[in-house]
Structure formats: C-alpha cells, structure tokens
Amino acid sequence: MAPEIVFKDATTKLAEYEASGGYTALAKARGMTPQEVTDELIASELRGRGGAFFPTGRKWSFVPSKDQIPKPHYLVVNADESEPGSFKDNEILSRVPHRFVEGCLITAHAIDSKHVFVYIRGEYEGPYEILVGALEELKDRPEIRGDVTIVVHRGAGAYICGEETALLESLEGKRGQPRSKPPFPAISGLYASPTVVNNVETIVTVAPIITMGAAEYVKLGVPNTRGTRVVSLSGNVVNGGNYEIVPGMTIKAIIDELGGGIAGGRELKAVVPGGSSTVILTKDEVDVGYDFDSLSAKGTAMGSAGIVVLDDRCCIVQLGIRFSEFYEHESCGKCTPCREGTRWLTAILRKLEDGRATQSDLDLLLDVCDRINGKCLCPLGDSDAIIIASYVAKFRDEFQAHIDEGGCPFGGESSLDGVLAPIQMHTHSPVAVVPA
Amino acid sequence: MSTLYEEIQEIRARYPEDVESAVLPALRRAQEEHGWLSADVIREVADALESTPAYVHSIASFYDQFHLAPVGEHLVEVCTNVSCALVGAQQVLEALESGLGCHAGETSADGKVTLRAVECLGGCGWATIVAVDDHYRTHVKPDDVPALVEELAGGA
Numbered sequence: 348m349a350p351e352i353v354f355k356d357a358t359t360k361l362a363e364y365e366a367s368g369g370y371t372a373l374a375k376a377r378g379m380t381p382q383e384v385t386d387e388l389i390a391s392e393l394r395g396r397g398g399a400f401f402p403t404g405r406k407w408s409f410v411p412s413k414d415q416i417p418k419p420h421y422l423v424v425n426a427d428e429s430e431p432g433s434f435k436d437n438e439i440l441s442r443v444p445h446r447f448v449e450g451c452l453i454t455a456h457a458i459d460s461k462h463v464f465v466y467i468r469g470e471y472e473g474p475y476e477i478l479v480g481a482l483e484e485l486k487d488r489p490e491i492r493g494d495v496t497i498v499v500h501r502g503a504g505a506y507i508c509g510e511e512t513a514l515l516e517s518l519e520g521k522r523g524q525p526r527s528k529p530p531f532p533a534i535s536g537l538y539a540s541p542t543v544v545n546n547v548e549t550i551v552t553v554a555p556i557i558t559m560g561a562a563e564y565v566k567l568g569v570p571n572t573r574g575t576r577v578v579s580l581s582g583n584v585v586n587g588g589n590y591e592i593v594p595g596m597t598i599k600a601i602i603d604e605l606g607g608g609i610a611g612g613r614e615l616k617a618v619v620p621g622g623s624s625t626v627i628l629t630k631d632e633v634d635v636g637y638d639f640d641s642l643s644a645k646g647t648a649m650g651s652a653g654i655v656v657l658d659d660r661c662c663i664v665q666l667g668i669r670f671s672e673f674y675e676h677e678s679c680g681k682c683t684p685c686r687e688g689t690r691w692l693t694a695i696l697r698k699l700e701d702g703r704a705t706q707s708d709l710d711l712l713l714d715v716c717d718r719i720n721g722k723c724l725c726p727l728g729d730s731d732a733i734i735i736a737s738y739v740a741k742f743r744d745e746f747q748a749h750i751d752e753g754g755c756p757f758g759g760e761s762s763l764d765g766v767l768a769p770i771q772m773h774t775h776s777p778v779a780v781v782p783a
Numbered sequence: 784m785s786t787l788y789e790e791i792q793e794i795r796a797r798y799p800e801d802v803e804s805a806v807l808p809a810l811r812r813a814q815e816e817h818g819w820l821s822a823d824v825i826r827e828v829a830d831a832l833e834s835t836p837a838y839v840h841s842i843a844s845f846y847d848q849f850h851l852a853p854v855g856e857h858l859v860e861v862c863t864n865v866s867c868a869l870v871g872a873q874q875v876l877e878a879l880e881s882g883l884g885c886h887a888g889e890t891s892a893d894g895k896v897t898l899r900a901v902e903c904l905g906g907c908g909w910a911t912i913v914a915v916d917d918h919y920r921t922h923v924k925p926d927d928v929p930a931l932v933e934e935l936a937g938g939a
Contacts, residue, residue, distance in 0.1 A: 428905050429905065431865055431902070431903040434906050437906065468905065469848045470848070470904055470917070472917040472919075473918065501807065501811060503807050504848035505845065506902065520804045520805065521803065538802065582870075582907075583870070587908030587909060587910065588908040588909070623903075666865065670865065673864060673902055676902060766868040768863060769901055769902055772888035772899070
C-alpha cells in the first residue's frame, strides 16, 4: 500500500486538520530561516508537479534578495488545471484545502512574500468554494495567517493560462498570452516583480516535507522522481480516478491494479501517459515505470500525470483530430506557427479521416509538425506537433490504411466517432479555410 | 445592497498594484448580475475600472466563460474532450440536443437552457462531465438526460 502524503487524513475542516497535526509544519518552518526552508526543499528533491518538473527548491532559490531587487515578492499558485486527462488539482483542492493553504504560507515564508495569488480555473466552482471556505476559517486565526494575504483569483476559461507567463498576464488583467523568456518570473514576474509560480500539487507537498524532513521524503520513489505523485486515470478503464502512487510503479500496474483493468473486457491499444501533450505509448510499451527517467527513456514524460487509457476501438486519427481541435481552440493566437499550424494539423487529419487524403498529405502533416515545433514562445503548439508526430510514428499502418481504404478503417465504429468539438461550434474570427 | 460599481471598487482593492487585475473578477461579477455582457455592461465595467470599453471587450472576448450574446437561464456544458468522449460524451450531448430541442451552441426555444460542448473540464476520471450552471455532474450517461431536462424545465 502506497504511503499517503498529499491525501493523508483528508479533511476540509480546520479543526480536524489541526487535530491531525495540521499547521504544525508552518510553525516549524517559521522557526527556520527562509534559506533553511528552501534548503530543505532542495534536499527533498521535490520537482514541480505542473508538468515541467523543475526542482522546486531551486526555483525558490532564484528569487533575488530585496537588496538586489527592491520590490515585493509574489507567490502565484497555478491552479488553472486544464490539461485533458489531468484532474488531480481539482481533487487536491477539494479534499485537502488546508494542507494546500499551509503549503502556500510556508512557501511565502521561504521566498519572503506577503502576497499569495491562487489562480484557479474559472470552471472549478466546487474547489473554489471549498478553498474560500478554508480561508474563511482562518479569518480569526492571525497566528496562522501571519501577515500574508491570500487572494483567490478565478480564471475565465482559457487553457493557455496554465502556461506560467500567460497566467501572469491574465492575472494582470490582460489576454492570456505567453511572454518571451527571459526574464523568468523569478526575476520579473507578476507586476514585474520577483515571482515564484508553483503548481497546486507541488504546494500541497511542502508542509508534509517540512514535517517528515527531506531525508525521509527522498526515501520514497526512485532517483529523479521522489516522494509520491497523484496520478489521474481516465478513459477506457474500470475505475477512473486519482491515485497517489510512489513513482516507479509501472503504468501497466496503475491500470490493472488501481484502475481495475480495461473496461468491458476490451483489449488495451495505447496510453496517453501524462496528459494530452505527451507522446503516446503503445500497448507494448506500458510495462514502464511511472517516473521521469523511465518515461524519458521511452521518449515521453509524466507531464501533469494524466493517464488516458485507450482500448482497441479507438481510431488514432480521430484521437489526433480531437486533441488537435483542442489545441487549435486554445491557441492564444500570438505566435503564427501555432495559430495557423494547429488549424492545419486538424484540417489534414480531417482529410485523412474523411478519405480525401493522398500520400503526400501524410508528408505534409509531418512537415507542418516540424514547422510548429520549437518555433513559438510557449509549448502549446509544440504539444500538438509532438503528439501528432508520435501517433504517425507509432501507428503509421493505421494512417496508411486511411489513405489506402479511402477513409476510416473503423467504419464508424471507433470509440471517438463523430465527437463534436467546441471549435466546430464557432470560430473566434472569420479566417480563410484551409484548402481541401 | 451595493451597486456593481461599488463591488468592483472592492475587487480592485484586493490587488496591490494599480493595473487591470480586477478585470476578470469584475466581468464575472457583471455577468452574474446581467446574465451576459452586452455593450452597455462592458461600458459599465470599463467605467468602474477606469478603463475603456474597447480594452474590456478585448479581454471578455478572449475567455470562453464570458458570454457576448444572451444565454438561457441555465447553462449546460458537456465536456467532449477525449476522456469523456471515450465513454460516450457525444451520446450524452445528442440526448441533450433532442431533449432540449436545440443544437449544441444554441439556446432552447423557450429561452431557458443554453447547451454547449466544451473543452476538458478537469473531471476526466468521472466522465462524462456535464456542468449545469457551473456545478459538475459526474458519470453522466444518456439515460440520465431525461431527468436532467425535466429538472431544468421545472426549476426557476
């Protein structure tokens, strides 16, 4: 049985949280210098749970002193969870809001910040109400709050705001469009001040690390992926849901032992391992440890830990269409390769699916991927390009069959057949149609 | 009973720097009050923020949750991203279309319900997710739709 760190003694009530030792890590941390807290996080080897996997303590250590840059420091928590397949932060905020708040307050101490902003996606009405309720409970507890103000800022429906610089733009009341980096947020982030941006799961892990000590925390997991990880399991699996695992457990075991196997007695076809933006794994590749190094060796990543299970009814071209429609819809429009390229990817995949494609369209598809990848300010367009290229690389026969057979070999029986995507309901601006 | 103008001033006070940070919460509050963001409402928000209608409209048009056209009394949003689609989101959407008598992206003839297909709502393991007035219903099946349609017709 995996140890629980994130979800241990889950409660939304302050009294119950305190009864199980809640807010003692905060007291302990405040007895330490900010540098000592940061050093403890560095020693814990905790890496960011939002997707980029950057070492958390090191990120904190990049914040300059107020002598170097005499401006306020800000902590911004990224609760804009919008990656298809990922829903862990939803459950974390809903079940352990006080552990989350405690993590915010410890982190604020570590980076010498008096202002915390929690940017929560606008659709998360339920988690928002629970978080606000937890903060209400602290109104009469100045010894916990200290001199830190926590503002919960609601997004309004834009995947791109999960990208940290787009999130900062949005928080400043602008359109959520990524900034050019450098400068990185640690130097010039919110209101051009030194800012740390951390994911919800990262922050909720801070208090347990202070309580148990980095030395204990690093005993869990495998090299480069320590502690626990909350994995979101969905798709054609019996028991979808969030599971807190110790990294190194295989994807196969996560699906079979935690998820109860493939639903309806079907066969596994493939797995999206870390949210929509990660390179697909075929059924022959899933006996792989769910950790940074093992997945890197397979050319993919944990990302935001959303595992989407696909059974044998899934047409991979349709999978590509649906995800590409998502990226097309969510492209902020700032960088041309992404704005135009995601639309082209969708259109070419649609030609394949409809049986209008010729052999050269397959080459064109990969060419468009190349023309997006690495050419934009943020990874949104890259994600579309990388996953589509991986679908072609690993399921080339299926793409070829769409050309050879003049349409979808599933003949309308694919599990993703005829799905209406929001991009089909409207477009943000009238633009020329991609040539048929 | 405070006015929208006063509420927006309270929202502005939450942010330490005098930039436009209050625009998203201000638009959300305005939409809660008026249902959708007409040109008049955009102007009202802009005035309260000491900004311009053009700027505020440029923000409102960027984010999916802001309505720049009238919507029904209730908003029903069906996630049709992959995890939900794999377990039948399209069938749920189609059941709602026939139950409400309108297509996704439209409002029912009686003006009561607006139906939308939306991108991932972040509840993938509990698919299909249907958000009814922002509150998530989980594990929704086509068979659940008639009761939901009735509930929407009966409620205020």
